[in-house]
Amino acid sequence: MEVAVRVVQAACTLCQRVQDALLLPASASGSVHSKLDRSPVTVADWGVQAIVSWLLSDCFQDENISIVAEEDDETLSSSDGAALLESVVAAVNGCLIEAPKYGLRSPEKELKAHDILQAIRRCSSIGGPKGRFWVLDPVDGTLGFVRGDQYAVALALIEDGEVVLGVLGCPNYPMKKEWLNYHQRYYRLMSKVSPPTPGSWHRGCVMYAHRGCGQAWMQPLVHDFGKLDWRNSREVRVSTVSDPLSATFCEPVEKANTSHTFTAGLAHSVGLRKQPLRVYSMVKYAAIARGDVEIFMKFARAGYKEKIWDHAAGVVIIQEAGGVITDAGGRPLDFSRGVFLEGLDRGIIACSGPLLHHRIVGAVDASWNSSTLSHISDACHHITYQSIHIESIH
Ligand SMILES: Nc1ncnc2c1ncn2[C@@H]1O[C@H](COP(=O)(O)OS(=O)(=O)O)[C@@H](OP(=O)(O)O)[C@H]1O
Numbered sequence: 001m002e003v004a005v006r007v008v009q010a011a012c013t014l015c016q017r018v019q020d021a022l023l024l025p026a027s028a029s030g031s032v033h034s035k036l037d038r039s040p041v042t043v044a045d046w047g048v049q050a051i052v053s054w055l056l057s058d059c060f061q062d063e064n065i066s067i068v069a070e071e072d073d074e075t076l077s078s079s080d081g082a083a084l085l086e087s088v089v090a091a092v093n094g095c096l097i098e099a100p101k102y103g104l105r106s107p108e109k110e111l112k113a114h115d116i117l118q119a120i121r122r123c124s125s126i127g128g129p130k131g132r133f134w135v136l137d138p139v140d141g142t143l144g145f146v147r148g149d150q151y152a153v154a155l156a157l158i159e160d161g162e163v164v165l166g167v168l169g170c171p172n173y174p175m176k177k178e179w180l181n182y183h184q185r186y187y188r189l190m191s192k193v194s195p196p197t198p199g200s201w202h203r204g205c206v207m208y209a210h211r212g213c214g215q216a217w218m219q220p221l222v223h224d225f226g227k228l229d230w231r232n233s234r235e236v237r238v239s240t241v242s243d244p245l246s247a248t249f250c251e252p253v254e255k256a257n258t259s260h261t262f263t264a265g266l267a268h269s270v271g272l273r274k275q276p277l278r279v280y281s282m283v284k285y286a287a288i289a290r291g292d293v294e295i296f297m298k299f300a301r302a303g304y305k306e307k308i309w310d311h312a313a314g315v316v317i318i319q320e321a322g323g324v325i326t327d328a329g330g331r332p333l334d335f336s337r338g339v340f341l342e343g344l345d346r347g348i349i350a351c352s353g354p355l356l357h358h359r360i361v362g363a364v365d366a367s368w369n370s371s372t373l374s375h376i377s378d379a380c381h382h383i384t385y386q387s388i389h390i391e392s393i394h
């Protein structure tokens with residue numbers, strides 16, 4: 001846990017530097033790349049994957065450490081990826097040289113491009129039901145990241161299919177909810193206004209939890225870990241609100257990633273009256289765990305398969321902070337079946353407590369069949385079965 005927290009703290013520094021540069025007016029639009037599924041990827045996604053892979057291998061003296069992570073080295077290794085690779089190398093070395101500030105070791109010499117490609121490539125475990133592996137989403141919410149908004153660095157450890165620890169670095173999620181507005185102003189103006197109470201303001205936080213402890217923790221994001229006392233960590237707990245009238249739900253920002261119409265209907269049917277909070281990344285899970293919101297719902301389009309790195313770290317933090325998280329059928333998320341959350345029933349529901357959770361799971365059942373989602377889902381199943389059939393013929 002200690003190593004994981006230190007590594008995530010270091011990774012967050014890399015992200016902040018890349019994000020600050022990305023948001024400068026002179027920043028080249030070429031700094032954001034598009035993957036095959038047209039989702040964005042940046043120097044920070046590759047850079048974080050490389051440093052986490054390198055630091056974990058170094059700390060545990062294990063070249064063959066098992067890591068499941070989102071990115072691969074294909075673009076960087078391609079002939080037109082040379083300039084990009086150079087930026088990743090610079091970002092990684094710039095961060096690793098400061099590793100001792102986080103209580104970690106720097107490499108003896110600067111890493112070369114091929115070391116970095118190797119570190120990225122090493123994260124190619126495929127998970128599964130047995131053994132122990134790390135799960136990393138180097139930048140979760142890359143869209144939020146490139147828009148100067150919320151994102152998270154998410155690292156978890158899975159043992160025999162169970163998430164045993166989770167660390168969520170949230171570089172733009174201040175220790176106190178009230179400071180969020182301050183932060184937004186900071187980004188909009190990129191001004192040098194001094195924080196509300198100098199010295200006490202932190203732009204971000206890191207949350208972490210270990211399975212079975214019944215506790216989850218938060219510490220400020222720091223730039224010099226030597227100065228960080230673990231006693232700066234404080235326990236977080238889910239909200240005690242169980243009345244839907246006073247509860248707030250959060251969900252993904254993009255309607256391509258969840259059905260806002262379906263969740264609006266659900267919210268209405270269980271008596272939620274507040275406007276939903278739309279936030280990028282697993283910062284939504286952090287918000288539940290520390291009691292800033294009560295509910296999270298996500299209903300991806302039929303056919304989309306959720307990946308373990310988008311949830312593992314957040315799930316254990318929510319659970320240890322006292323919350324409940326399942327699929328829409330009320331079953332636990334299954335991290336034992338490879339890179340996907342296989343068998344996920346319709347969507348994901350996380351709540352601060354069992355009462356709200358029970359009501360929402362019930363409401364999904366009541367409204368699913370009359371929703372357009374179920375029709376789309378049927379149509380998609382039909383198409384999927386047809387293509388499986390065609391594939392098997394070939
Ligand atoms: N079509 C579709 N449906 C559902 N989910 C998808 C989809 N495509 C991508 N993803 C995954 O969603 C991750 C980002 O989730 P967010 O909650 O940040 O979404 S949003 O940007 O706020 O809408 C995002 O994580 P990152 O790629 O790490 O940013 C993806 O893994």
Ligand SMILES: [Mg+2]
Nearest residue numbers: 137140141310
């Ligand atoms: Mg993600």
Ligand SMILES: [Mg+2]
Nearest residue numbers: 070137139140
């Ligand atoms: Mg990501």
Ligand SMILES: [Mg+2]
Nearest residue numbers: 039040070142
């Ligand atoms: Mg991505």
